[in-house]
Each structure stands twice: as structure tokens, then as C-alpha cells.
Amino acid sequence: MAIINVTADSFSGDGCPDLGSALLAAERAVKEGAEILDIGGESSRPGATMVSEQQELDRVVPLVEALAPLNIPLSIDTVKPAVMRESIRAGADLINDIASFRAPGALDAVCGSSAALSVMHMQGEPGTMQLAPSYRDVVAEVRSFLDERVRVLLDNGVSRQRIVVDPGFGFGKTLDHNLALLRHLEVFGESGFPVFVGVSRKTMLGAITGRDVRERVFAGAAAALLAVQRGARIVRTHDVAATRDVLRVWMAVEADRPPGLAA
Template sequence: MSVYYRPIPVISHAYGNALPLAGGWERFLHAERLERGRPAEIVPIWEIPDDRLEALTAPRPAIAGMAWDAPRLMGIVNATPDSFSDGGLYETAEAAIAQGRRLIDDGADWLDIGGESTRPGAEAVPVEEEVRRVVPVIEGLVGTVPISIDTRKAAVAKTALEAGAGLVNDVSAMTYDPEMAAVVAAAGASVCLMHAAGDPKVMQDDPRYEDVLLDVYDALEARRDAAEAAGIARARIVLDPGIGFGKTLEHNLALLRGLSLFHGLGCVLLLGASRKRFIGVIGSAESPADRVHGSVAVALHGIRQGVQISRVHDMAATRQAVALERALQG
């Protein structure tokens, strides 16, 4: 039976003998030892097996020239008519490019450009239409900050990578299109593998897990291994637990509380929770545009768990909060 170790971050400057979490800004002295069917147990770092400790502490290699010595913010550019938070606002290439530049001015380290909504209930978009939406935007922003293409389709990814994107953000973890892994590997690109329980059209119908934290961990481990087997080096793999993708409010909270567990997979982590429905439910904000404060709170929580990339809509507010958080933590 598998044993899992969830590092428990501490305030870095208070514990000189604490170990770095993924080589980053957070440190830890203890971990929660988890095993299916048994109570959790808090153990000191010297009781963590060497191979597990190495995975939890080793610095992650740079991706697209981006080092992980500080939290990085990824700005969202939805070149779509129907995304849940801002669908239609940036539907034209000109509007999407302008939004990308605003996000950069507000402090974005990355831009994630998508041409297909993956909100619950969304229909798939034909390849030709998705390419039409995203390629002019990528071409208009290439050379500014690193760009990722948010797509499940290999043909869209290939065209986007040729246009200047460097990372493929695939919400299906390369299960939707069997050609995706070959495209990423051949291009020498990076990939973000996100966990989702089913296709966006049906994923929220009745999601169920035995243990959502451990189930998602195992699923991401399997997709990481499949990507490596396809020729994508672990150093180029980013992992995302997929908040809101086939999860209830309780599932989302369990994943967020246990985020640091995923460092055990030895990859850069991405958290995409911005403006999602559970924030509106807990924070009494029906409109996605009114979920700024809750979204910033969740992003800061992820950063305190050592998450390297926070994917956000509200860049200026998040950047300001991160600056204050890091100053206060020293």
C-alpha cells in the first residue's frame, strides 16, 4: 500500500534547520504521513525516506527561462465568447492582445492564452476555429513574457507552438487527444498536466472519489509517468490538481488544504482557482467578477504551500498581495 508525505510549511526565517520545499521560498520540518485506511500521522523530516525527501526538497529546473526562487503569476487571456468569467470581453485578437499587455503591465510573469472554454457544460470547439482565435493573439504577444497555449487538441498545440508558445496547458492531461504527447515531445516544449474527472460537458454531474487528495495525486503521478514515457522530460512537466474540474466544493477544499502533498511528484506545480464557483459560494459572490478578494486569498494560500505558478485573472490585486506577503514573511 502506498505511503504519502505531505510537507507542512513553516515560516522560513523562524526555523534555521528546516528544509526547503521544492528548492523554493517555503521550508518544512515535519510532514503528514498518509496511508489509505489509516489515520494520518505527523512525522519529523528525518523519518521521511530519502527518495521521498529528495523529491520534496530538490530545486525544480527552470522552464522557459523562468526560475522558481519566487512565486510566479500566470495571467489568463480568454480569446473566447463563452468563458465563465469574462467570455466575450476579449473575443477579437485586438482585444485579447490588449488584455495580455495589460496583464504584463500589472506584473504577469506568464500569459496563458485559450480559445476554447472548459467551463462545466462547455461544448468542444472545432480545431480550425480554436486556431483562428489563438494564433493571432500569440503572434501579437510573443517576445513579451513566456506564453502557454490552453488547449486539449494536438493540432492546436502544434500551431500555437510554431507561433511562439512554449508550454501546452492541457486540462485533460493529454488524454483527450492521443497525438498531444508526440507533439509536445517533438517540439521540445513544456506541458502542464491538469487533473479533471471527465470531459467539461459532464464533469460536474456527480463527481466521486474514495479519497480526493490521494486519488488526484495517483492520477497525476500516472499522467506524469505517461508523459515521461512519451519523451517529455520531468523537468518540462508542470502539474495542476484541477480545482473545479470534476470536484465538489468539499473536494476543492480538501485539495487546497493538502496542496503541498503534490510536491512529492517532483514537478513544478500550478494552481488555477481564480474566480471559480466555490469561491463565490463561500464568499457570497454570485458574479465571477466579484470574486477578486476570495481569489487572491486562495492564491496566497497556494503560495504558502510552495505552489510555483498561480494562474489568475486579477493580476494587479494578486501581485500587490504577493508583494506584501513576501515582505511580511521576510
């Protein structure tokens, strides 16, 4: 899953300030091997402030409409019910909600659709989530939260086939919390839902490597590989080509023959 940020304040420094640059970024990601595009019109980095509903609609919906003819699955990273609803109308295939559909009206906006839904764990909210995150048992608490949000979706008529779960790396977690979640990622797959992971260029990788956000490509690819080895089905990344190549090498070794060659 390639990240397409239609914002000027993306933490990774690769935000697209207008429709034209966002289209170019999306086309490049597809050429590099992206199989899903994740479009966001509001930054969720630590300390971020919310943008208005209309501003987010103006950023996201025209891009969805422009990309729909490519016939590649489109994910929308939003917490706003109106953006969810209008994005689905425009052709979005997945709603990626860091607030797990807890905003008033969010369930009504998505449950009656056919869109896939990603529920994510976040302690607090983007403006304050990294001030003092605390858990007794981060793996158990995150798993319990995701199970509860999945149950809400199921009780509202969403089929199991539409749901994916995301432990929320970096969303109200310290480095130790993030490492524990990655180390025990298989726990989240035990529920039977596909596991969705986003660690690309995040602060946890900077803390480990000492590298600036733009220099975390190799660390991000390594983390994506570790996640897939532990059961992740979707990896969200700024660096599609590097992540794809790492995963293709691993899959070739696991298959005991190079991809594309006859058995």
C-alpha cells in the first residue's frame, strides 16, 4: 500500500500540495509496484491539528475521482464521516480510520457500503498521543481494543470479509511498545482478520537507526519484512520500490524458486 499524502505538512516530507502532484505520486507508486493507494488529506503525525471537513473533501474527493479509472484499489485515510461517505461515492474501496469509526456518524457512513474497513488502535489523539503513552500490557490491551471495535462493526451488519485490523504503530506508543507489538504481531492475526501494518519512516525507526526521516528507507523495508513474516497482509509504505523488492526476494526464497520462473 503506497502512501499518497495530499497535505503540505506530512511528517515524512513527501506531501503533495495539489491534485497534479498527487496524481504524479500515485502513478509513480503504481509503476513501482503498489497494489493499493492510501490517500490522506489530513496529517495524523504526532502534534498534528485537524483541518476543516471541506478542506479535506476538496483534497481527497477529486483525487479519488481522478484515480478511479486506474482500477487499483483506493484506500482513504480519514476520521471524518462526510469524507468517508463522499470518498465511497467517488469510488474508494477501503476506509482507513485511525479512530476506528468512533466519531459520531462514522458507522452510519460506512456500514451500509461495500467498502473494506480498517480499524486501528490509537491511545489518545494525534495532538497529544505521544506525550506520555502508558500500558500495563500493550499487546493484550491493543488486541482487546481491536476485538471490541471489530465486534461493533459486526453488530452493525459489516461482513467479516470487509474488516482488517491495525495495531497502530506510533499512535500513542513508545519505542518499547512498538517493538513489543512487532515482536508479537502474530497475536493480531489470531482473530482471523487480515493484519494491516504501517511503520514506514516512523519515529521508532529513527530511534533505532539514528537516521533522519528521509533516510529510513532501508529500516522501513526491514520492518515491513519482519511484519509480513509475522503475519501482516498489508504493509503501508512511503517507499514502494524498496519494500516490494525486499518482499519479492523473501518470497522467492520461501518459494524455493525465483518469481516468474516455471516450477
